Ligand SMILES: [Ca+2]
């Protein structure tokens with residue numbers, strides 16, 4: 444579902460749709476009626492403090508760049524930015540649902556040069572769905588991270604408000620369909636083709652986002668950008 448929000452921000456239909464980085468696929472916990480108080484919490488361990496003074500700490504909406512290695516609880520490595528052919532750090536914008544919640548929360552207030560180990564319980568990672576062939580359902584994940592760069596990110600529109608035409612703080616299927624059609628037209632996709640594509644996207648969206656299955660996506664359920672100022 445993530446691809447839709449990113450798509451709306453960048454205008455690029457392929458952005459965010461596929462990814463080499465499992466932390467980026469935006470899979471969501473889909474447990475119905477979760478009470479987060481009972482769920483295991485994210486644990487953050489600082490492995491190395493930054494050298495020198497820390498002039499800027501990462502915050503929501505920042506564009507951050509990091510190196511990471513991801514492990515399962517049994518110690519098996521499943522992904523890494525450092526082992527790839529050209530060890531290339533990974534960049535994303537914090538706080539807008541581009542990555543798993545464990546990263547959104549665990550990489551805040553971090554200094555360049557700081558190294559952290561994140562213990563991410565499944566519900567803050569890929570939940571009951573897992574991710575592709577790599578992450579099985581209900582997997583707790585461990586990441587070793589090192590922050591390489593922090594800069595101001597681009598302004599993100601309040602996508603929730605854009606979709607919620609009647610301002611009742613819920614997104615109906617019709618509102619979503621209209622939004623997707625506007626997006627498609629903006630990207631030059633013919634309306635009939637867009638309608639066909641949108642059917643599938645709508646199904647997936649409601650499957651993941653409508654957690655209480657009342658046929659609408661509430662403000663809380665919505666995982667995309669929903670604040671005027673981050
Ligand atoms: Ca509405």
Ligand SMILES: [Ca+2]
Nearest residue numbers: 653657659661
């Ligand atoms: Ca709902």
